[in-house]
Amino acid sequence: MNCVRKLLLARELSARPGVLRQLAPGLDLLRLQGSSCAQRFWPVPVRSHSKFTPAVKGDQEKDGESRDGSLVPLEELFDRACKGERNKAAFTRAVELFCQRDVRRRGHIEFIYAALQKMPQFGVERELDVYNKILDVFPKEVFVPRNFIQRMFNHYPRQQECGIHVLEQMENYGIMPDNQTKFLLLQIFGAKSHPVRKYQRLMYWFPKFKHVNPYPVPVPLPQEPIDLARISLQRIAADLSAKVTVYQMPLTDILDSGKEITQPHIVGIQSPDQQELLAHHNPDRPVFVEGPFPLWLKKTCVYYYVLRGELLPPGEKGEMLDSERNFYYPMHLDLDLDRGPWDDEEFDVDEAEEGPIFAMCMAGAGDQATLAKWILGLQQNNPILSQTPVVFHLAPGPRELLAASDSEPGEEEIPQSRRAQQEC
């Protein structure tokens, strides 16, 4: 069968030497539009050939013959449309250009594949209306099967695959399609086609997964360092009573002498439980400032520092409830009975003990001077810090708050613990 098809194609090619471009799928479009729904067996090979013409065209490209193939002008199309700026407007302009170029939309499958590839470059991969515009490129009502035989055999499989690829890219980026998408797909492929089935599957699963994250990161992430710090500190602390305080706003000052002073921002968080723990902390023992630790929020990495105390030896912990604590009822029964083994719901949890954490902060710069300012700010509410020695265990990590760019983590270097006693 294949050789027969190639013979016929060769006949076509020889018949029309210079108009090879028209051997694009647009040719079969003409015939389809002209013919009735009944598939004539004679033209079938030709029409099904046309679905193979992309391969043929690919061969042509490989031949190196500079035909007006589809992939090369597509690149140019995108480059021409963007005019240096890669954004949504440029992308939509490119798509419209393609649509206006040819009523029959020849080469639309290649165009759509190329467009799907180019979307990340233009930064529009998460825009639903761009996907709708891409789906709009498909000619409407052409690929809808019109009789039972067409329905039986995978009607226009390449186009259906292309539609499925568009929807798959939407699925990969987690974009929920909307009514417009549904109508487009129905118009283009008809009900019960593969893309429409995929759409139905998308619409079944995506609503179920929408709220599956109990701690979603806010979208879009704020760019302002103070807001970002506030959100990420609240995320780490996970305590609704914790209070976020801004100890220092970012400031860039130019002195009279021309020297520039930049003040990095310092945002700290502490909850009332932590305040109480710190108040009960023994001032003879030191507290440690450690950092920076990374926190990833989608594609942003922020760094935070921690004020920590050491684990107390078990002897110094806790106070027993004395019997005169409650005037109204006995809080402790003086009985010799213990909980029965069937009701004992305590699990044997092997907990890794660690010392109490007293506060956290995020700062624009990770050097000792900035963090010392943080400790000074903490002293307002925790006077015990003025008598406690503070030891700084700082890793030489990134010095600035990085917002949306990747950095090489400095923690790979051996952290040099700079010990410094600080008493104010």
Place this chain on the structure above:
Amino acid sequence: MQIPEEYGGLGLSNTMYARLGEIISLDGSIAVTLAAHQAIGLKGILIAGTDEQKEKYLPKLASGEHVAAFCLTEPGSGSDAASIQTRATMSEDGKSFLLNGSKIWISNGGLADIFTVFARTEVVKDGVKTDKITAFIVERAFGGVTSGKPEDKLGIRGSNTCEVHFENTKVPVENVIGEVGGGFKVAMNILNSGRFSMGSASAGMIKKLIEMTAEYACTRKQFNKKLSDFGLIQEKFALMAQKAYVMESMAYLTAGMMDRPGVPDCSVEAAMVKVFSSEGAWICVSEALQILGGLGYMKDYPYERYLRDSRILLIFEGTNEILRMYIALTGMQYAGKILTGKIKEMKKGNISVAMEIFMNKFHDRMGRKVDLGLIGKGGVAHPSLDESSKKLEENVYYFGTTVEGLLRRFGKTIVDEQLVLKRVADVSINLYAMTAAISRASRSMSIGLRNHDHEVLLTNIFCTEAYFKNNYAMAELEKYAAENLDDSIKKVAQQVLEKRAYICSHPLDRTF
């Protein structure tokens, strides 16, 4: 009123005091002012004071020249009374204490001249310095005592409730009630002794309400029928009558018990009376207001004032939640001691105890008949109360086995299982109420008081309802009971409190 006659008081017994309380309670503010003065304000001096203190203060307090107040609550410690921050430091010469601190929500705070103040003092015991609570009698004349302006309250707006501040108030050592560091016992005794009168006070108020509401219900006509002909209204009246009857019975039974010679410890019964009466009063006043409909809501009628005044009953003198814990835990302590005693005996090898326990369990399985002496030939209760008595006996026996089962399951960690203890307390309160009602009805029948058949009806209704509720509560207390929803409740509470909000999505939310 309860001050002995030698100091100028009336020297009333508890029963007479309860009777007077019925009448005073017709106005909430007056009742609260008087209660704050005598039931708690001067009770400390009365119970634990030395003779000199009594000589010095009681006459003026009895005549009403001086008003007393009870100062325990602070901004940071309401029910958690032992965490008070007011300090009393000994002066250098050892003759007086300097009092520093502030108290809030002190009834009669603005009028009072004598305060019973609780403060922390340093006590040296075996060389160890600890902070213990001490009770002091503080006169306003000592100086340094300031009171704030009267608080704007929901109800009992006639009584003066304000903050009291103490600044370096000099209190002579002679004014310590009890001993230094013994404030805990003094406080407990004071608090436990004033509660029973709430039963008769609430009962008096409800009786008055029944009269006023019945007047209205029998005259107002809607749909060409009098309100009193409608079933739902009749149900409300029955409820009010029943609750009033039971409250009275419980209060006077407790007062009678306390009046016996010696100093019987009726604190648990008093707590039960307080819980039942405060909740009963709140429900009954609400229903009475409901009978009047819109008129009950108007300020022109006294019902809304009664409603607001009775709301505080559930809160002061020990919140109902705290008292339920008290009732349950005191009972558990007593039961636990017996149980540990039996276990010890068994472990020692005493076979008779082991056999007894085994036979008891066997009989329980086989469905035993309980006979506690209330019914039958030598029965104490009147035969027309046979059914109610049988229900009471069954409940009591079943309650006993339930408590034993709980102690075996939880042991002393039952202190943390508040939902379990709440049910235990509810059952005990119902049992005590049933006992009081049955004994009073039986007495009425036997001596032929007027309308004793009405009393029998009330008792039977109440006992049937209480029997059902008790059975349900005890079924919930079984192990792996299907009715027990404690785990789900705790889980819901944990999820709501984690987010500190209602976490369900709105019914109109969409995902696509």
